[in-house]
Amino acid sequence: MTMMDLPPSLISTLPGEYYTDPAIFAEEQERVFEAMWFCVARASELAKPGQFRTYQVGRESVLVSRSRDGSIKAFLNICRHRGARLCTEESGEVKRAFQCPYHAWTYGLDGKL
Structure with missing residues (x-):
């Protein structure tokens, strides 16, 4: 058998x-x-610019946001300067940009420094 x-x-x-x-x-x-x-995630979870969600994907924290042009962007949820986590909340909304809590480096909704 x-x-x-x-x-x-x-x-x-x-x-x-x-x-x-x-x-x-x-x-x-x-x-x-x-x-x-x-x-x-689904794009519908981020209805307007500035909305974001964070996800744990494997060993990395990923930040997904809707940018000003309406597109969805995903990038690592860390600051390039000192590696601090940009967003500690699971979801939310920012007006203009994501700001590192460590030295205030600022990233646009598209992830650009």
């Missing part, structure tokens, strides 16, 4: 360490979440 002949309830799963081993988890993060596009 082969594995293909077994009823679904008797097919074995991965060994337990595949669910708990930090090295396997890190490899999954790299190969799945960091190697390809990943859908985090």
Whole structure:
């Protein structure tokens, strides 16, 4: 009898360490979440310019916002200067720009410094 002949309830799963081993988890993060596009939201969730949402994608915090021209932009939720998180809230709205709480570097709604 082969594995293909077994009823679904008797097919074995991965060994337990595949669910708990930090090295396997890190490899999954790299190969799945960091190697390809990943859908985090619908455009309708950001109806007007200045609205934003933050998402944890693998090991990175991502900031998604609607820019002034109406397009959706996504970028890492960190300041290039000192690595501080730009937005700590899950969602919200800014009037003009995102400002780093550390040294006040300012980024437009499109992510440009």
